[in-house]
Amino acid sequence: MQYWAIQTLNSLALGGLLFLLASGFSLIFGLMRIANLTHGALFMLGAYLGVSVLKLVPNLWLAALAAGLAVAVFGFFLEKIILRKLAGNVLGQVLVTLGVAFIIADFCLVVWGGDPIPIPTPPALQAPVRVAGFIFPAYRLAVLALAIVVALALFLLMEKTRLGAMIRAGVDDPEMARAVGIPVSRLFTAVFCLGAALAGAGGVIGGPIMSAYPGLDADMLPLALIVVILGGVGSLLGAFIGAFITGFVYTFGVALLPDLAYVILFLPMILVIAFRPRGLFGKFAA
Amino acid sequence: MAALQIKSLKKAFGGLPAINGVSLEVAPGERRLIIGPNGAGKTTLFNLVTGDLRADSGSIWLFEEDITRQRTDRRVHRGLARTYQIITLFPKDTLEHNLVLSLLGLSKTRWNFFAAFDRNAMHEEARRVLRLVALEHLAGRPLAEVSYGEKRRVEIAMALAQKPRVLLLDEPLAGLSREERATVKALIAGIPRDVTVVMIEHDMDTALDMAERITVLHYGSVIVEGTRAEVVADPKTREVYLGH
Amino acid sequence: MRWLVFAALLALFPLAGGEYYINLASQIFIFAVFAASINLLLGYGGLATLGHSAYLGVAAYLSALVTLRLGAGHALAAPAALLGTTLMAALFGLIALRATGLGFLMLTLALSQVVWGTAFRWVSVTDGDNGLRGLSRPFGMDDAVSFYYFSFAVAAFSIWMMARFVRSPFGAALRGTRDQPRRMSALGHNVWLIRWITFVYAGFWGGVSGLLFVYYHKYIHPISLSLANSAEGLLAVIAGGSGTLAGPLAGAAIVMLLKNWASAYIERWNMLLGFVFVLIVVFMPEGVVPGVRKLWLRFRSRA
Numbered sequence: 001m002q003y004w005a006i007q008t009l010n011s012l013a014l015g016g017l018l019f020l021l022a023s024g025f026s027l028i029f030g031l032m033r034i035a036n037l038t039h040g041a042l043f044m045l046g047a048y049l050g051v052s053v054l055k056l057v058p059n060l061w062l063a064a065l066a067a068g069l070a071v072a073v074f075g076f077f078l079e080k081i082i083l084r085k086l087a088g089n090v091l092g093q094v095l096v097t098l099g100v101a102f103i104i105a106d107f108c109l110v111v112w113g114g115d116p117i118p119i120p121t122p123p124a125l126q127a128p129v130r131v132a133g134f135i136f137p138a139y140r141l142a143v144l145a146l147a148i149v150v151a152l153a154l155f156l157l158m159e160k161t162r163l164g165a166m167i168r169a170g171v172d173d174p175e176m177a178r179a180v181g182i183p184v185s186r187l188f189t190a191v192f193c194l195g196a197a198l199a200g201a202g203g204v205i206g207g208p209i210m211s212a213y214p215g216l217d218a219d220m221l222p223l224a225l226i227v228v229i230l231g232g233v234g235s236l237l238g239a240f241i242g243a244f245i246t247g248f249v250y251t252f253g254v255a256l257l258p259d260l261a262y263v264i265l266f267l268p269m270i271l272v273i274a275f276r277p278r279g280l281f282g283k284f285a286a
Numbered sequence: 287m288a289a290l291q292i293k294s295l296k297k298a299f300g301g302l303p304a305i306n307g308v309s310l311e312v313a314p315g316e317r318r319l320i321i322g323p324n325g326a327g328k329t330t331l332f333n334l335v336t337g338d339l340r341a342d343s344g345s346i347w348l349f350e351e352d353i354t355r356q357r358t359d360r361r362v363h364r365g366l367a368r369t370y371q372i373i374t375l376f377p378k379d380t381l382e383h384n385l386v387l388s389l390l391g392l393s394k395t396r397w398n399f400f401a402a403f404d405r406n407a408m409h410e411e412a413r414r415v416l417r418l419v420a421l422e423h424l425a426g427r428p429l430a431e432v433s434y435g436e437k438r439r440v441e442i443a444m445a446l447a448q449k450p451r452v453l454l455l456d457e458p459l460a461g462l463s464r465e466e467r468a469t470v471k472a473l474i475a476g477i478p479r480d481v482t483v484v485m486i487e488h489d490m491d492t493a494l495d496m497a498e499r500i501t502v503l504h505y506g507s508v509i510v511e512g513t514r515a516e517v518v519a520d521p522k523t524r525e526v527y528l529g530h
Numbered sequence: 531m532r533w534l535v536f537a538a539l540l541a542l543f544p545l546a547g548g549e550y551y552i553n554l555a556s557q558i559f560i561f562a563v564f565a566a567s568i569n570l571l572l573g574y575g576g577l578a579t580l581g582h583s584a585y586l587g588v589a590a591y592l593s594a595l596v597t598l599r600l601g602a603g604h605a606l607a608a609p610a611a612l613l614g615t616t617l618m619a620a621l622f623g624l625i626a627l628r629a630t631g632l633g634f635l636m637l638t639l640a641l642s643q644v645v646w647g648t649a650f651r652w653v654s655v656t657d658g659d660n661g662l663r664g665l666s667r668p669f670g671m672d673d674a675v676s677f678y679y680f681s682f683a684v685a686a687f688s689i690w691m692m693a694r695f696v697r698s699p700f701g702a703a704l705r706g707t708r709d710q711p712r713r714m715s716a717l718g719h720n721v722w723l724i725r726w727i728t729f730v731y732a733g734f735w736g737g738v739s740g741l742l743f744v745y746y747h748k749y750i751h752p753i754s755l756s757l758a759n760s761a762e763g764l765l766a767v768i769a770g771g772s773g774t775l776a777g778p779l780a781g782a783a784i785v786m787l788l789k790n791w792a793s794a795y796i797e798r799w800n801m802l803l804g805f806v807f808v809l810i811v812v813f814m815p816e817g818v819v820p821g822v823r824k825l826w827l828r829f830r831s832r833a
Contacts, residue, residue, distance in 0.1 A: 029632075033632070035632045035635060035636055037639075082808065082812065085812065086811065086812070089811075089815070090631065090632060091578050092811045092812075092815060094578065094580075094632070094635060095764070095765075095768065095807050095811045096807065096808050096811050096812070098580070098757075098761055098804075098807060099803070099804040099805065099806070099807030099808040099811070100804060100808065101804070102758065102761070102800040102801060102803050102804030102807070103800075103801050103804035103805060103808075105800060105801075106798040106800045106801035106804070107801065109798065110798065218643075218756070218757060221639075221643070221757075222639070222640050222643035222644070222647070225636050225639060225640045225643075226640055228636075229633075229636060229637065229640065258651065259648075259651055259652040259653065259654060259655075260648065260651075260652065261647075261651060262643075262644045262647030262648045262651060263644060263648055265644065265647075266640060266641070266644045269640065270625055273625060273628045273629070273637070274625070274628065277628045277629055277633070336716060338712070338716070357715075357720075358715040358716055359715045359716075359717075359718050359719055359720050359721070362715075362716065362717060362718035363718055368716060370713075370716075374710055374712070374713050375710070375713065376706065376709050376710060376713075378709070379709075383702070386702065387702065387703065387706045387714070387717060388717050390699055390702065390703055390717075390719070391714070391717035391718030391719050392718050393699075395699045396699050396700060396703050396719065397699075397700060398698055398699045398700055399694075399695050399698045399699075399700035399701065399727070399731070400694050400695070400698055401694075401698055401699070402694070402697055402698070403697060403698055403699050403701070403702060408699075444717070448717070448718070
């Protein structure tokens, strides 16, 4: 019983991480119609940057913040210098983000080497916690809590602020948004940086669970894709629900049928796509 | 048997009703004109008939066959053809190739993925149709290089090539010069009687003499319908146009 | 006519080149088939795919498994591999074509990643990260020259088949769906079916390139099913210029030569691949073949 409880918590923690990863991807895709294939690499870059920051400042949360900011800055330049120039060239944008992903991946290999680097759990959260008669690793509970906080913060941003209203308008109808005077270009940059920051910080926060290793980007990108396709493009709620469904399916899949976990992983996505091409909560079909 | 019959068709976008319970019946061989001010729902109606849009409720019948749920390409195979207000043909291809694509749409040859395709009967037929619209001399030119008026004629040729039973013309005279308009009008007048023609035009004066019966749409509903004389005489028609 | 001359030159090549270059040429032929099959979707169908390495990889794995585990010969393994790959393409096409454009791209990517992940994890079948080794070539063609002629013949046949496909009535309709899909529907074409058939056909030829691949290397590893491999194929098409028959072939040669040259000096091929992507997309979006042709025409008009 304890085993299943642990697996449930693992699912929730993974779901939380996937939400941090996929929410940015979904927003970028929804607003800018860019399938940002660099996203997995940004997650990994964040994790590796976190490793280095931790050597100076042994505080995971500060490292996550620093990594998130650094990755956001990288995203700023990527969007402004390259992606902006390719506006309207959808395939070009995809290829460029893919190219940049490869560059980041090899860069990380050169700088941090080929061995996986574990990221230590913050000491305060190392002791296991007793909840409802079960014993849980405290850190995973923290990840879940953090993901929920971030989800709420994003929800408030989207629903209660001007910036959020502009983003929503842009997702619904970019032409109209421009016509009404919404500064779409600046919005694009802001959203791209936000998405990158979430991915980068997510990499650090996921560190104690996943470590930083070469190939982390290739592992995370398809998960982000599945979450967004399943949950629907441009929808935070979709990213949230999709992340947790995916977290559960993956964790239990690996536990029950490790050989075919990857096949089980994409079954919900196929089922949803077959009946609803726009995903569960998508604003439009991808 | 009606060539085209629309029964209580409804379509709304968000909360906005674009087509509000439209019913009409076009007899075989008839020349029907659908007019109405901008936003009346004329093109939306065409889009519903061709299947580019799905109706919320109501039904569409082509020679007493219910096509309401059919895919667009299936309706073409049942004898429906259409021209578009905005020209969306194939600019990099020659006029002849554009017409070949139209002819292929109904031909079994389109599934042949092995035979070479260069010179054969289909290309001869394409030229024949171009001759009908007096454009055969431009058959080898890319579509992008011909004039707007000539493109409009190609649009009509694309539809006629399929020998449709019902032909929908969406503002065939839009943007044409006086001379070009006369050419296209003559072309439309020359369409054989085994083709039923339903035409949308925005400019009432231009199109009146092309029609036998006229349907006036306003805000997605039929306001007036009848023969040319009846519609012209009806005060509601004037109101709809003068109100703008 | 140009093609015949070119083919004749290629046929005589082994007399001139050393073993290293003959092997390199064989690899180019294999990659050319792979790139050409991607181009059916991208250049002629207007459907960018990032999941094509799945077809190369699955055909390779199926061939390896049938010969290794069932002890069968290539006469059985090859058709079995191609059948399996084509069925997978048919299934994946059903899923991926629920969307177009970016959605299609993401679905092809996700599906291919699943196959890749399964190749790694289903260790009992695929031996995971070790890959499958100790494979054989058909007709015992272990020397470079005979394999060169074999891969040349298969590649030439494959490309000829794909050329006939794009030049056929179906190919004309396919190009129509690339340029104006809604209009094609309005003309009576079943756009979805046209795309699905093309998807399956492209998957089949991707499988053929996979067979050549596994015969050449006598080894298959999950890395051959990776996104990077699909991206390399896509790069070859883009570099050479999509929408022409010659483009992917030239692109395949360019990418292969670049890879071989670069690996002597640079350890990080992926980084170079990434840079090349960015540079080509930003500076030479039409690809090398059209770019060179333009330069050639400008040169001629000046002379």
